[in-house]
Amino acid sequence: MGEGPAVRPSAAITPVQQMLASGSGAVLTSLFVTPLDVVKIRLQAQQAPLYKGTDIKLFSFHRQVMAVPATVIYFTCYDQLRDFLRYSMGYQGDHIPLIAGGLARLGAVSVISPLELVRTKMQSRKLPYSELMVCIHSAVAQDGWLSLWRGWGPTVLRDVPFSALYWFNYELVKAQLCEWYRAPQTSFTISFTAGAVSGAIAAILTLPFDVVKTRKQIQLGEMEALGVVSVKKPSSTWNMMRNIWIDMGYRGLFAGFLPRVIKVAPACAVMISTYEFGKTFFQERNLNQARCGL
Template sequence: MKEQDEPVLASTNITPLQQIMASSAGALLTSLLVTPLDVVKIRLQAQSKPFTKGKCFVYCNGLMDHLCVCQNGNGKAWYKAPPGRITGTVDAFVQIARNEGVRSLWSGLPPTLVMAIPATAIYFTCYDQLRDLLIPRMNNAETACLIAGATARLGSVTLISPLELIRTKMQFRPLSYRELTQCIRTSVTNEGWLSLWKGWGPTVLRDVPFSAMYWYNYELGKKWLCQRYNKLEPTFTMSFTAGAMSGSIAALVTLPFDVVKTRRQVELGELESLRNSPKRSSSTWKIMYRIISENGFQGLFAGLIPRLIKIAPACAIMISTYEFGKAFFRKLNNERQLKAL
């Protein structure tokens, strides 16, 4: 019973504001360190559908998605098509750095952080609160973590989706707030309020199972490491290791939905950049079938190596920073209580 109670004790003596501060610090550090890895991943995923004039592509730094317009299109953006086909992860780093400059590996980071930090803060804080609520009511702590992780991710994706759509439109071409308001009003009038949640479906299919598997395996891994090394609380290294392992497993299982989401948002970007009339996007399963018919079953796992190279450190950095931040605030709060006594 003590092992099941430990996750509850991990966050009961810190405030939600302190949880938000700890998760925000993790989001900032993770974005700075792993964005280049995901830029490489998306190039490998998207090169099977070559970019032409005015077309767009999407990448995700592990926290938020980011839509960019090609430099050979109508707007200014950082993407330049490499002169040759990218043959692997190392080759992608070399070609991007050589043809676009090293700074291109971090392009789009500031606007992404504007969305990533609040989204991550909502997600991690909701997870902790739900987990602490569910564990006393369930016999299995890991199952409670699985449910809390899936529910928290579903809620954060749903809340942030309209803001992400707005950010995407502002990145696509410069818009004043009046023009942006008119654009949103027109979209809602023509297609209804649900138009603000375009891309929500494949995002949920990718992120909710990822979060469920991630938190379940993370709690199992953390408990196993604590038992192995006779620790009551996980150390920074234990959190880092458990986060990397659980993130890798979840990334491998959900990669096909990540590829589908990339393909769908690339196609949506193409329609906007070419000013085509709006069309109903294909379903997730139709896009998956199309990928298999064009590139074989292995097409669903395009970018596997760079995704794993990115996800493992991203999850490890995020969770270990978050746990470290919570430990810092717990210690600070305990010291304040002792002084008050």
């Protein structure tokens, strides 16, 4: 902890402006990565024969649509938490992005998790969005409110470490690139490169958790499609990883390695560079308005 709170930079943007910047980046990223996500899910779900062709494509497409509100919450919370720790609490150091990234993702996952589960149920029964409330009521009546957070554990195990690693490496690589090129502020190219590098590293290290999450979602969809009500307690994340290791070895835990890296690295690059560009736009806009008001 430093001697006192750091000074917040001028022309800071508002949370609403952060949400607009992250929302535009999330939409562009979702459109970009959907085809690659289809390939990754096919490779991870080779033992799930019910999900073929159009079903896999729809599964992937709706995942990307659901990613938009999650990304808006996630990026806005990250910036707010990072700035709070730095400028309000006075903490400094490379660990700040790691902490803020992990906590921001934890919050976003907790908020979006029920919607993810409902979306999976709707796809397995091929229900339209107009019957969303019916689907939610059915899920709660059958298994209780906590059932809406089923799959929260493996999602957290995958996304929280990913986010912590991603922001830690992003801020580090970005600072090094700015110093290398003697850039006074982050350019689009610098943020794009730092996003791609940090995204690739985080994607590789957390891939086994992504495999387990995909397997669990598809197994749930199969049970729903067949009308099967399981009386057994779902396998834990660690048990599933152990079984995958026994059956297929490290290849099973890293299934979809290349598509995930090819998807995540450019997706992170597009998302963060668009987000940084949006923030720069609003910062300059706020600064001009402040000057006009003088």
